[in-house]
Amino acid sequence: MLRRLGAVLLVALVVGAVPGPTGADTWPLESRNEGAPATISLSQSGRSAGVPLAGRVVVIDPGHQLGNHRFPARINGQVPAGGFTKPCNTTGTSTNGGYPEATFAWQVSRLVARRLRDLGATVRLTRHSNRQDRWGPCVDERGRAGNAIGADLKLSVHADGTYAAGARGFHVIAPPDRAPWTNDIFRPSRRLAAAVKGALLSQRFGVATYIAGGDGLDVRSDLGTLNLSDVPTVMVELGNMRGSDARVMTSAPGRARYTRGLVAGVRAFLG
Template structure:
């Protein structure tokens, strides 16, 4: 004998609605958990590697003419490019670097865990751009992506960035790869006095270096313990990014990526925010 059970329409509709609600809630929860997991890992799963999808928020008020940095232009140079290692012939070709030639670019370094310098510089640069934009500045980046299928730009293009605008200053952001035991900390590199190349900007660049050093120190970032002098300043004549600039410029090695403590700061949102806040204070101090 077969028993037939008739389920009332009302009960059936209620059951299916409840099931749909449960599936919806669990689905949303899964999306939230997965999205949070992806954010914590900070990996762009659609592009592979350490590329980025989203820009940090930039608040844009209707009237920013009275903002502290209104009318100012800042160039930010995020060191290297994530895909440089995929284009060895392109990045190894020689380009002008200020009276001599150097390779177009390099691959950059990485933490011991594989977090690339290019990605660290890119993420700090975007945070810095957001802060400066909020203060009224016009901000120009020397590269606008962080992708495995891109390379460059070369050091000569980076060096000349901002010359024709003209910008008020330029900051190039990097991470060091020193393998000496215990080597850690930031240092700021400024150009030396070179006739025909940096004579017109070396003094103002030194002032910018001093402002950025003071701001990073005040933020609790340790000064490099492996650079001669031990004061967090370095002056070099061999960098095309500095030699070809006609505006005050510095290169900031934010830390040693091979050092665990520096690497922790560079690979966390809180650490990168610390860098961006300090660099912003340095820019404001320099521009008065």
């Protein structure tokens, strides 16, 4: 089902900072580029070798929030997730040494956002902080993020935390062909997933050893972040924080490699 807003998009391009419930870190709060005006220009002019992504709009969704564990009532509240309800959010996982998934996702997402902005893109983050006194945003807000502004794509950044023996590697999750929710975006989302996978492989990351199929790609219909999107979207689990991947995730050079892979995947998809 095509749910995009068409001509109404231009009205929604100026997005204000709307306060949410106390402690909530909500999508509208990250509605501006740092140091840039809130109005999004969709002009394709100005693209060059120096700014190849000029006019492109990318949403980056750093998974979870550092303070989610302090707000159990909030994050366990049920929200729409695409024909059913799910808890607002979860705490995420961590390495055995205590390095949180929320922090990893935040650090990588910020690096990706910075590089994409350097390349000329307008970038929106679904949360604007990584703090113990904040929670959310809920998966329904994350799922809709980018719809009203007509984003070119949305990338949700996560990591896994399985204790399965030898579990390591990344996988990219795309939505299925599921009417009336994702049947309009599943084809471009599959292309985005393939582009991200190829780019991560080029950075010498291996595909997940613990996901059925073993090709680094997965399709799921149970994720509100994917189900509620009207723009091409994928969720990437960059590795297993409870296994050998933790050594890469906790290092600045490792996070820089993840960043290069994700940026290259975005660029490949956007052509």
